[in-house]
Amino acid sequence: MRKKFRFIDHTADIGVVVYGKTLTELFQNAAESFFSVLLKLKNIHEKESRSFSLDAPGLEELLVSWLNEFLYLFETQGLLFSRFEIKNLSKEHLEATAWGEKYVEGKHPIKRVIKAVTFHQLKIAEKNGRWQTQIIFDL
């Protein structure tokens, strides 16, 4: 299996390059990378799920909105996710489900907290049949 994402160095924050065979996979892997910044993914068990239906004016904005959902659910409800399934994805609309559980102190040691998903140099592109994007998280 090829790498889903890799972290890149960035002075004040943290960057990630995300890959995917399809656009759907790219979005799923981006979500995994988001939670991998926070903690070890294997510590999150699939106890509950949430469904998402999102609209945005373009693909990049849709990706930021998708990741922002997790930021919002984590901050307001303590929800952590480890598995993601995109059911429907177009340039301006996304339907998905994510599985995970609520944050429990001791069980989920948090490495660092993401404060925002930025638009910095955000570009989703296809190259040689493989999708790729770079996202910078504000910490």
Next chain:
Amino acid sequence: MSEKIPVKLQKIDAWRWLIPREGNMKTDGLVYADEKMIKDIQKDQSLLQVANVATLPGILGKSTAMPDIHWGYGFPIGGVAAFDMDTGVVSPGGVGYDINCGVRLMRSGLSRKDIQNKIHQLVDTLFRNIPSGVGSHRKDLKLSYQELDRVLEEGAQWAIKRGYGSAEDREHLEACGCIDGADPKMVSDRAKERGRAQLGTLGSGNHFVEIGYVEEVYDVKAAQKLGLEKDGVTVLVHTGSRGLGHQVCDDFIRVMLEASRRYEIELPDKQLCCAPLDSPEGKKYLAAMASAANFAFANRQLISHWTRESFEQVFKVGPKVLQLEVVYDVCHNIAKIETHDVQGEKKKVCVHRKGATRAFPPGHPELPFDYRELGQPVLIPGDMGRYSYVLLGTEKAYQETFGSTCHGAGRLMSRHEAKRKAQGKSISKQLESKGIIVRGASRETLDEEIPEAYKDVSDVVQVVHEAGISKKVLRLKPLGVIKG
């Protein structure tokens, strides 16, 4: 990360560099740095960002950068840019995600030897009383949405009215702890939801509460007027508007992307997105930003109160003995409407300070009465292993930088590099051997915040002092730190 675009740079003197106007730039860029620093600064794209800011409509004076400049989203961190109220713009990228991230300094009636044997206990008590980890908040502070709106309108005053502090505190806060024009209706439900449980929490990353003492005094008279003397115990609080401010920034980046298209503002970088100051979008952002700024003022007020309580619990004496009083409180991520001299004319302008501190001169009417002759106190935190500084604003800053100066050390290493450097060593043990007790919610945060990850703040302070845009008063040394 991407190809480096060279930026023309001319040396003005030992402390100043000019980026001459060219292309779409509407004014020059001005960078404060010494010879050694400018080499480091050139390693990232922050100088290009200074030039990019200079292309925005209605910019007044020069697009300015402080010696702690580093790369930021759109605008560089350490950037100052003022805009004409009629022809200029306001940009969330010029303020930053953590709206009214800032620093508060408190003095005390204690001296270093009084706390020598209590420092562990103090740090533990602070760590218990001030929520800092994920999801932690005070059980005794529950906020309804109506009450949150009052916080957004009133700022520090909201907390003081409820017994978290005194009326004297308010006098010693920038803008008296409340930015005019706040309108909670301009803050999204999502921002309020994120903020509601986070009021009175420290947050992660570089935010901290630090107990320290006055290690060295450069200007005894000024220090006296600030109520500070050698070996006197101090507390520094560094935090901002938490998730609420981040959400406001995020919400308005979307609004401004659209607005920039509508008003046909040419952007060299998307994250410079902005709207005219007199447009509906511009006014809405200013009202939302002021609300978030007021949240941050209230946040620092609450944390100061719990700091006082922690000292009282440890020393088992009352507030009259401890005399933990606010010296000053500054914002370092903010856009403010201020009056400045522009080409010999007094004018209202919108000054963006992103990772920069206001540094008003002696005699300025916005200064508290007891500091009026002195100039505005400027608080510059360093990394947790070295030192922090107290400076004063000057007339020169008023003339050259719209009354602004630097804000801190600025990162030197990426988090990854810092972690690699810290590998295998216990940062808290290392600091403890130097007499600094540190507690943090996560090992990662501590590793990523190692002192070596930051520039030496004394280099940064030396530049603004020598350039005359602030004046050194004293240096603080940490004894105990809690990190989010």
